[in-house]
C-alpha cells in the first residue's frame with residue numbers, strides 16, 4: 369500500500385497534482401504554498417516513512433484523520449485529507465510545518481497522485497464491470513490478446529495473470545497497489561491490460577487516474593447490499609465506469625439483454641462513448657444467434673454487425689458466450705481486427721473455478737466447480753449447466769459470513785428452483801455462526817434440502833449421489849484455496865475434494 373519502493377527524483381507535491389492550502393481555517397498552522405519533495409505515498413499510517421504523502425481517507429469503520437498524528441510522528445512531509453480529517457487532527461496539525469492538502473474528494477486526489485507517481489500504464493487498458501462475469505471477461509480478453517501475440521495481463525479477483533504475475537487482496541486494488549502493478553507490468557513489457565472494476569472500487573475511486581480505451585458491462589443482479597444502500601446505489605456505482613472513469617472518446621461494450629443493460633447503454637450514449645451492444649436481440653451489434661450444447665462445450669453462432677460466424681467454444685454455460693462476446697468487443701475497441709480475433713477465439717479456455725469440469729466418475733457423471741456466490745449467478749450457473757447434462761443436477765451450496773445477509777435465502781431458493789438435489793454446507797463463515805448462515809440459506813432452499821455442515825463431507829455426499837448422466841455443481845468457492853473460519857484460513861479446495869471423493873467412491877484409493 370505504499371509507493372516508496374519506486375525511486376523518484378525530486379517529485380514535489382505540485383508535480384503530483386496537489387496543492388497545499390492555507391490551513392488556518394482547518395485549525396493548523398499556515399501551510400499555504402508549501403511544496404515539499406515527496407519520497408513515497410501511503411494510505412495506511414503504519415506504512416508511512418519520512419518524506420511520505422499520507423492520504424487520510426474517510427473509511428467505513430474509522431476516518432483516516434484519526435491516524436494523522438502517527439503519520440506526523442513518522443515525519444510525513446504532506447497530508448492529504450478532507451475537511452473532516454483536518455478537523456479530527458487539528459491538535460496534531462497545530463504548529464506542524466508540513467504541507468496539508470484538504471481536498472473535497474481526497475480519494476480522487478489520491479488516485480490522480482498515484483497515476484503521476486507511478487507514471488507508466490500499458491498502452492491499451494480496458495475495464496469490465498457487472499455483478500457477474502467480470503473475472504471471466506477480463507480473462508478472455510487477456511487470452512485473446514496473448515493469442516494474438518500481445519503481451520497482456522488480466523487483473524482482478526484472481527490477482528494479476530498473464531505476462532506478469534502478482535497477488536492481490538482485492539478485486540479492484542487501492543490506487544497505490546493498482547498503479548504500482550500497472551507500472552511493474554509495463555516494465556515487464558506488457559502492452560495490454562484488462563481490469564475488473566468492482567462496485568467498491570468504482571465507488572471508492574480506486575480506478576480513477578487509469579487511462580482506459582474501453583469499458584464493458586456484463587449484467588446486474590443482487591450483491592453487496594451490505595455496502596451499497598440499495599439496488600439503485602449499487603447500479604449507480606457500476607455506472608461510474610461509464611459516466612466518470614472512462615476517458616472521453618472511449619468505447620463502451622454493453623450487454624443489453626436486460627432493462628438495466630439498456631439503462632447502462634443510455635448512460636454511455638449520453639456520455640458520448642462509442643457504443644457496442646452485446647445480446648441476443650435483433651439490435652445487438654455483437655449478437656448471439658444460436659448455441660448448441662454438449663458435454664464438453666458449445667457451438668456458438670453469432671454475428672458481428674450483421675455478418676454471421678460459427679465458433680466452437682470449450683466452455684460450459686450459455687452465459688459464457690455473452691462473456692466471450694464482451695471480451696471480443698473490448699479487444700476490437702483496443703485496436704485488434706475482427707478477423708484476427710475470430711481466428712484465435714476457439715482457443716479461449718475456461719477460467720479456474722468458473723464452470724470448470726474438475727472430476728468425472730466411472731459412470732460418466734461429471735463434477736463442476738463454480739464461483740456462483742450470489743442469487744443471480746447461482747440461477748445462471750444451474751440453468752446454463754442444464755442443457756449440457758442428460759441426467760439430474762446435484763448442487764452443493766453455502767453462503768459466506770460477514771457479507772450481504774439478504775442474499776442467503778435467495779441463493780437457497782435459486783438452488784431449489786434450478787437443481788434436482790440440494791445440499792447446504794458452509795462457505796467461509798468468517799466471524800458468524802455457521803449454523804445461522806445455513807439456516808438462512810435453507811429458508812430459501814426448503815425442507816427437502818439436506819444440511820451437511822462439513823464441506824468435504826457435503827462434496828462426498830454430492831459425488832455419491834451421482835448416477836450415470838448426472839452432474840454435480842459445487843457453488844461458491846471457485847478458485848479459492850481456503851475455508852475462512854473466524855480469523856483462520858484452513859486449506860480447502862473444492863476441485864481437490866471432488867477428485868478425492870470420486871477416487872474414494874470409485875475404489876481408486
Ligand SMILES: CC(=O)N[C@H]1[C@@H](OP(=O)(O)OP(=O)(O)OC[C@H]2O[C@@H](n3ccc(=O)[nH]c3=O)[C@H](O)[C@@H]2O)O[C@H](CO)[C@@H](O)[C@@H]1O[C@H](C)C(=O)N[C@@H](C)C(=O)N[C@H](CCC(=O)O)C(=O)O
Nearest residue numbers: 411412413425427428429430432435538539540542566568
Ligand atoms: C468496505 C471497503 O471497501 N473497505 C476498504 C476501505 O477500507 P475502509 O475505508 O473501510 O478502512 P477503515 O478501516 O475504515 O480505515 C479508514 C482509513 O484509515 C486507514 N488506517 C487504518 C488503520 C491504521 O492504523 N492506520 C490507517 O491509516 C486505512 O488505510 C483507511 O484508509 O479501504 C481499504 C484500503 O483501500 C480497503 O482495504 C478496505 O477493503 C476492505 C478490507 C474490504 O474487505 N473490501 C471488500 C469488501 C472489497 O473492496 N471488495 C471489492 C469487491 C469484491 C467482489 O465483488 O468480488 C473488491 O474490489 O475486492
Ligand SMILES: Nc1ncnc2c1ncn2[C@@H]1O[C@H](COP(=O)(O)OP(=O)(O)OP(=O)(O)O)[C@@H](O)[C@H]1O
Nearest residue numbers: 499500501502503504525687722739740745748749
Ligand atoms: N455473464 C454471466 N451471467 C451470469 N452469470 C455469470 C456470468 N458470468 C459468470 N457468471 C457466474 O458468476 C460466477 C462468477 O463469475 P466471474 O468470476 O467471472 O464473475 P465476477 O463478476 O468476477 O465475480 P466476483 O465479483 O465474485 O469476482 C461464475 O462462476 C458463474 O456462476
Ligand SMILES: N[C@H](CCC[C@H](N)C(=O)O)C(=O)O
Nearest residue numbers: 741767768771795796844845
Ligand atoms: N469477493 C467476494 C467473494 C465471495 C466468495 C464466497 N466464497 C464467500 O466467501 O462469500 C466477497 O468477498 O464477497
Ligand SMILES: [Mg+2]
Nearest residue numbers: 502503524525
Ligand atoms: Mg471477479
